Amino acid sequence: MKGRPCDVFTSDMRTRVTPSRYAYPDVLVVCGEPEFLDEAEDVVTNPAVIFEVLSESTEAYDRGEKFAGYQQRESLQEYVLVAQDRVLCGTLSAAGERRLAV
Numbered sequence: 001m002k003g004r005p006c007d008v009f010t011s012d013m014r015t016r017v018t019p020s021r022y023a024y025p026d027v028l029v030v031c032g033e034p035e036f037l038d039e040a041e042d043v044v045t046n047p048a049v050i051f052e053v054l055s056e057s058t059e060a061y062d063r064g065e066k067f068a069g070y071q072q073r074e075s076l077q078e079y080v081l082v083a084q085d086r087v088l089c090g091t092l093s094a095a096g097e098r099r100l101a102v
Helices: 059-063 065-070
Strands: 006-010 014-018 021-023 027-031 049-054 078-083 089-093 098-101
Touching (some): 049 059
Antiparallel strands (some): 006 027, 027 049, 089 098
16 A cells, blocks of 8 residues: 555445445545446445444444455455444454554
């Protein structure tokens, strides 16, 4: 991402989790030219970083099935999970690295 222009999109922009499932991440970052699924330009297909704010009802899905789907995206470099009920932020890289920050 360093040295490349990046665009930040908020939760009104969708991205694909799997070929048939979409999600509205809390924040997603695209570095370089955004690529869209179609001319509606409401589904970004090349996110570099995705941020999700975890809630009790979504945490298992965000850490499990959703991350497994996101890992299939070649463009994804980082998946950042932010806890809303404690001071904790975790990063899962597309390569499977896990980092926590308190």
